Amino acid sequence: MSLRIEGASRRSSPVTITVDGQPVAAFAGESVAAALLAAGIYRLRSSPLAASPRGMFCWIGICQECVVAIEGRTVPACQEPVREGLEIVLLRNQR
Numbered sequence: 277m278s279l280r281i282e283g284a285s286r287r288s289s290p291v292t293i294t295v296d297g298q299p300v301a302a303f304a305g306e307s308v309a310a311a312l313l314a315a316g317i318y319r320l321r322s323s324p325l326a327a328s329p330r331g332m333f334c335w336i337g338i339c340q341e342c343v344v345a346i347e348g349r350t351v352p353a354c355q356e357p358v359r360e361g362l363e364i365v366l367l368r369n370q371r
Contacts, residue, residue: 287303287306288303288304288305288306289303289304290302290303290304291303291304291358291359291360291361291362292360292361293308293311293358293360293361293362293363293364294361294362294363294364295312295315295317295366296364296365300312300315300317301315302314302315302358303358304357304358304359304360305357305358305359306357306358307353307354307355307356307357307358308344308346308353308354308356308357308358308362308364309332309335309342309352309353309354310354311358312332312353312364313332317366318331318332319331319366319368320332320341320342320343320344320353320366320367320368321341321342321343321344321366321367321368322367322368329368330342332353332354334354335354336354337352337354340352342354343367344356344364344365344366344367345364345365345366345367346362346363346364346365347363350367
């Protein structure tokens, strides 16, 4: 299921990314955060102390709430563009 509004805007080419080993449809160039949100993935990590769910918050890379692991790097999902074959690991089960 996608939360995208079809036909509302021009999109780049469709691609497939992998999130925790599962394929997710996305569009090249959109932010990883936007792709995850459209796929219904809201919880990206857990807070270090209370293990509270964390996800997208500021959308400009300042808050670090949306960090994910991409190719061994921890990056804000809102600042990373989607490209074909991108492999993402959510940090929600790590403390």
